[in-house]
Structure formats: structure tokens, C-alpha cells
Amino acid sequence: MMPVSEIYTAAERGVIEGAGHNIFGNYQIGLHEALPYLVRPGFRVTSLMVVFNEDYWADIPEEDQATFFEIGRELEDASLANYDRLIVEETELMEEVSAELTYLGEEQQQVLDQAFADGLWEESIRISGSPAEQMRELAREAGLTP
Numbered sequence: 001m002m003p004v005s006e007i008y009t010a011a012e013r014g015v016i017e018g019a020g021h022n023i024f025g026n027y028q029i030g031l032h033e034a035l036p037y038l039v040r041p042g043f044r045v046t047s048l049m050v051v052f053n054e055d056y057w058a059d060i061p062e063e064d065q066a067t068f069f070e071i072g073r074e075l076e077d078a079s080l081a082n083y084d085r086l087i088v089e090e091t092e093l094m095e096e097v098s099a100e101l102t103y104l105g106e107e108q109q110q111v112l113d114q115a116f117a118d119g120l121w122e123e124s125i126r127i128s129g130s131p132a133e134q135m136r137e138l139a140r141e142a143g144l145t146p
Helices: 004-012 054-058 062-096 106-128 130-141
Strands: 037-040 100-103
Touching: 037 062, 062 100, 106 130
Parallel strands: 037 100
Antiparallel strands: none
């Protein structure tokens, strides 16, 4: 892993030939100057979420729980729509500076999605242990993660 702040310099000096980074934000930090290539659709984005401790959640009145569910769904929809907009804008900016775009096939994208999800879950489990493992299992059962 390399901090984002070091990617540009490392690419400019030939230390790296590419980097995995957000699907948007590359233009703003000048990566198009050192790494003028993009892979699309690329890494997926995750929506924002609100998470509660189970005991704390149980103490919240049902009416308030319903409000949290409603607001949570709205937050998720709004954050994903915002990410979609940012991805389109980023792609247009990169195309304007002649960045080369490569589009993955479905099979390649599935491999990338699996690697991305595994990496996120492994890091979560490393940090949080059993609770993260339980969340991953719930997400798998709900079809929300590979």
C-alpha cells in the first residue's frame, strides 16, 4: 500500500507504473500527468452507511428506528447518485487531457470486484475481528457482497 500523496511522485520517478486509486479524484491531484491511463469501470464505490451497536439499537424506539431506516436509504441513494456523477465528470476531464481509457470485459470486472471486496473485508476483519466477520456474512446472505 502506498499513500495517495506519494503516488504522483513515485510514478513520475518511475518507481511505479500504475496504481489503484479511487475511480474519481485522479484529475484533481494531477495523476493524469504521470499516469495518463484509466481502467473503467474500475473499482466500485461504496455508499455511505449508518451503523449501530446491536444493544444501542435495541434501546431506540421503533418509530425512531423507522426514521433511521428511511434516512439511511435516502443517504445511500444520494451518495451513489453523487458518485455516479463524479465518475462521469472525472472521465470527461481525463478524456479532455487525452488520458487513455481501457474498458474491462465482464469477466475481468468480476475478478476486480472480488479482489476489491476481499481486500476491504480483510482489512475490516483485521481491524474489527468478529463483528466485521458477522457483517460480511450478513452482506453475503443479502447478496450485497461477492
